[in-house]
Amino acid sequence: MKLYLVRHGQTDWNKEKRLQGQEDIPLNDFGRHLAKETGIGLRNVRFDLCFSSDLKRALETANLILDEGSSKVPIIMDKRLKEIAFGEWEGKSVARNQMEVPDEFLKFYDDPEHFVGAPGGESFAEVKERTDNFLKWLVGQEEYGDKNILLVTHGVALATLLNNIKKAPLSELWAGSIHKNCAVTEVEIKDGEMQILSENQVYYEDEVPDWAR
Numbered sequence: 001m002k003l004y005l006v007r008h009g010q011t012d013w014n015k016e017k018r019l020q021g022q023e024d025i026p027l028n029d030f031g032r033h034l035a036k037e038t039g040i041g042l043r044n045v046r047f048d049l050c051f052s053s054d055l056k057r058a059l060e061t062a063n064l065i066l067d068e069g070s071s072k073v074p075i076i077m078d079k080r081l082k083e084i085a086f087g088e089w090e091g092k093s094v095a096r097n098q099m100e101v102p103d104e105f106l107k108f109y110d111d112p113e114h115f116v117g118a119p120g121g122e123s124f125a126e127v128k129e130r131t132d133n134f135l136k137w138l139v140g141q142e143e144y145g146d147k148n149i150l151l152v153t154h155g156v157a158l159a160t161l162l163n164n165i166k167k168a169p170l171s172e173l174w175a176g177s178i179h180k181n182c183a184v185t186e187v188e189i190k191d192g193e194m195q196i197l198s199e200n201q202v203y204y205e206d207e208v209p210d211w212a213r
Contacts, residue, residue, distance in 0.1 A: 001144055001189040004045065005151045007158050008053075008061040009035040010181045010208065017095040020057075020154075021086030021121065027060050034182040034204055035064035041203020042184065047073045048147040051138075053081040053154060061182065062152040073150070080134040083154035087121030112173040124170055128160040135164055139192055155179065165194045180208050 009031030013020045027035065042065060052062040054077040066073045086092075092100040099105075107115040117123040138144065153161065159173050165187060168175065179185070179200045186197040202208075 001139075001146065002148050003138075003151050003187040003189065004042065004047075004149070005153065005158060005161060005185040005187060006038065006061065006065065007155055007179045007181055007183055008055075008057045008152060009033075009038075009064070011057050013091075014181065017093060019086045019089050019092050019094060019101070021083055021090040022055065023090050024056050026056050030206075031057070031181060032060070032064060034206065034208070035061045037204035037206075038182040038184065038202075039065040039067055042150075045148055047071070047150050049073060049144075050075045050150040050152065051078050051081060051134075052152040053077070053083065053157070054079055055082060055154070058152045058154065062150065065150065065152070078134060080130045081151070081153040081157055084117070084124070084127045084156040085121045087118035089118035089121065109174065111171075113169065113171040124156070124160065124173060127156055128163060128170065131157055131160045132164045135161065135194075139189055139194075158185075162196070162199070165196060177210060180210070 009027045011020065011025045011031055012028050013025050015028070047066065050062050050066060050073055052058045052075055059075065059077070062075050089101045089105070094101060094105065112124050115124050155178050158179055162185065163170065163173050180202055182204070183200045183202050185199045188195050188197055
């Protein structure tokens with residue numbers, strides 16, 4: 001089995017450095033462009049199926065990579081791939097010059113092991129648990145054992161997926177930085193073991209700023 005893990009394309013809230021969480025924000029035009037370019041870059045991969053978060057920015061990215069459904073690859077929505085819930089902080093700015101959340105948010109970057117999340121939201125540990133549940137389920141599906149699978153998700157959810165695959169502690173969640181919009185990570189699963197073949201690869205020439213402070 002080969003997995004192609006992709007973070008969704010850019011949204012206006014990405015550009016404005018607002019916490020999206022589980023708010024259902026669509027792609028912007030640039031995000032759609034990135035998804036289409038990524039689809040061109042992956043055109044030689046014959047996908048058998050796709051799993052996606054059920055949020056529209058992920059679903060639209062999946063459809064655009066798969067050529068807006070013309071490839072007839074089935075897309076299966078799975079809520080375990082949703083972004084972290086930011087609770088009361090969703091929609092708030094975390095831009096360096098316009099922070100609208102408490103200073104404790106800085107643990108998001110600097111101390112992920114102890115980031116407990118927003119009121120009414122999730123911790124990294126909780127997201128890591130649900131993405132681990134998804135991975136274990138996927139590996140156990142014998143009918144997918146020889147398939148190429150596109151997996152479209154979000155920044156934090158993707159980071160926890162990779163953290164699980166690497167069997168790393170949460171303190172290393174951001175090893176390699178936050179992945180760029182539409183960046184692709186290829187993972188091979190053989191005999192139940194997962195190996196990362198390439199990580200955070202982009203198939204476009206556009207400049208996309210890192211989502212960080």
